[in-house]
Amino acid sequence: MVYSIPMSRERETSGLASRLAMQVVEYARREAIAPGTHLAEQHLAGVLKVSRSPVRRALAHLEALGVVEREANRGYFLRKLPAALGAAAPRRPADTAEEHYLRIADDRLAGRLADHVTETALMRRYDLPRRELQRILHRMEKEGWVERKPGHGWLFVALADTVEAHAQSYRFRMLLEPAAILEPGFRTDVAELERLRRDQRMLLDGGFLRLPRSRLFEIGSDFHETIVSFSGNRFMLDALKRLNDMRRLLEYRAHLDRARLLGQCREHLRLLDLIESGKLQEASRFLRRHLDVVRTIKTGSGGKRLAADAVVRIKR
Numbered sequence: 312m313v314y315s316i317p318m319s320r321e322r323e324t325s326g327l328a329s330r331l332a333m334q335v336v337e338y339a340r341r342e343a344i345a346p347g348t349h350l351a352e353q354h355l356a357g358v359l360k361v362s363r364s365p366v367r368r369a370l371a372h373l374e375a376l377g378v379v380e381r382e383a384n385r386g387y388f389l390r391k392l393p394a395a396l397g398a399a400a401p402r403r404p405a406d407t408a409e410e411h412y413l414r415i416a417d418d419r420l421a422g423r424l425a426d427h428v429t430e431t432a433l434m435r436r437y438d439l440p441r442r443e444l445q446r447i448l449h450r451m452e453k454e455g456w457v458e459r460k461p462g463h464g465w466l467f468v469a470l471a472d473t474v475e476a477h478a479q480s481y482r483f484r485m486l487l488e489p490a491a492i493l494e495p496g497f498r499t500d501v502a503e504l505e506r507l508r509r510d511q512r513m514l515l516d517g518g519f520l521r522l523p524r525s526r527l528f529e530i531g532s533d534f535h536e537t538i539v540s541f542s543g544n545r546f547m548l549d550a551l552k553r554l555n556d557m558r559r560l561l562e563y564r565a566h567l568d569r570a571r572l573l574g575q576c577r578e579h580l581r582l583l584d585l586i587e588s589g590k591l592q593e594a595s596r597f598l599r600r601h602l603d604v605v606r607t608i609k610t611g612s613g614g615k616r617l618a619a620d621a622v623v624r625i626k627r
Contacts, residue, residue, distance in 0.1 A: 331369035334359055336378060340392055341409060342526040348513070349506050350379060350387045353540070354533050357552070385502060411437055412447050419467055429464045454556035480554060481606035487547060488539055488602065489595040496543030497591065504583055507534055511576045519572040527572065528559060534579055538586070571608065
C-alpha cells in the first residue's frame with residue numbers, strides 16, 4: 312500500500328522549508344559566511360532551534376535556487392548569496408531581530424534595564440511589535456537569562472556577570488568536556504571531524520581577523536559541542552549547550568584578543584589529531600589543559616578586561 316502526504320500537510324512542510332531557507336540565507340549574510348563554507352545541518356539546527364530534518368529540506372530548497380550546492384558524502388556548501396532574496400526569500404528590515412536582541416542585552420548588561428520589565432514598556436522603548444518582542448523574550452527565556460513572572464511581566468535572572476562566575480563556568484567545562492571523551496559510547500564521525508578541521512584552518516588563514524565576534528563564538532562553541540556530541544551522552548551535550556547559551560552575551564561583549572585565537576585554533580587541530588588517532592586518554596588530558604589555559608587568560612589579566620569592558624555587575 313502506498314501512502315501519500317495529505318495536501319495540507321505537504322503545503323505546511325513546503326512552507327516551513329521556505330521559511331527556514333530564508334533564515335539560513337539571512338544567517339549566512341549576517342555572519343558574513345564566505346562562499347565554499349560547509350553548512351553543517353547540526354549547527355544550523357542549533358542556530359534555528361529546530362531538528363535536522365527541516366534544516367535538510369531547507370538546504371535542498373536552497374540547492375534548487377542555486378544558493379548552495381551538495382557534495383556526495385560531505386553535505387551542503389554555500390555557493391553564493393543572492394544579491395536580493397526575491398520572492399523566495401524576502402529581505403528582512405535592516406534592524407533585524409538579532410540586532411533588537413543585542414540592544415536589549417546591551418541595555419541589561421549596562422544596567423539600563425531594571426530586574427522587572429513589562430512587554431508594553433519594552434515595546435515602547437525599542438519600537439517593537441508585540442509578536443516580535445515575544446519571540447525575542449522567548450529566546451532569552453530559553454537561554455536562561457529571563458523568565459516570565461507569574462501573572463504579569465518578565466524578570467531578568469542573574470547572569471555569570473563576575474570574573475569568578477566566568478571562571479566557574481570554565482571549571483565546569485573542565486569537568487564535563489574531558490569526561491565526555493572518555494565516555495564508553497564515544498564514537499567519532501569522520502565527516503564532522505573534517506568539518507571542524509576546515510573551520511579551524513579557515514580561521515588560521517585569516518578568518519580570525521575578518522569574521523564578526525558572533526560568528527567566532529559560534530565556531531568555537533560548535534567545535535566543543537560537536538566533540539561532546541561524540542560521547543553519545545545527550546545529558547552532557549545538553550548541559551554544554553545550556554552553558555554556552557548563558558555565556559553567549561558576555562563573550563560577544565568581552566574584550567576580544569584575536570591574536571590569541573591563533574593558538575586556540577592550533578590546539579583545536581591537535582585535539583582532533585589525538586581523537587582521530589584513538590588516543591582518547593591523552594586527548595582528554597589535553598582538552599582539560601586547553602580549557603584551563605583559556606580560563607586563566609580570560610579570568611586573570613584578561614578577566615580584568617572582561618569585567619571592565621563588557622560586564623556591569625547587575626544588582627538583584
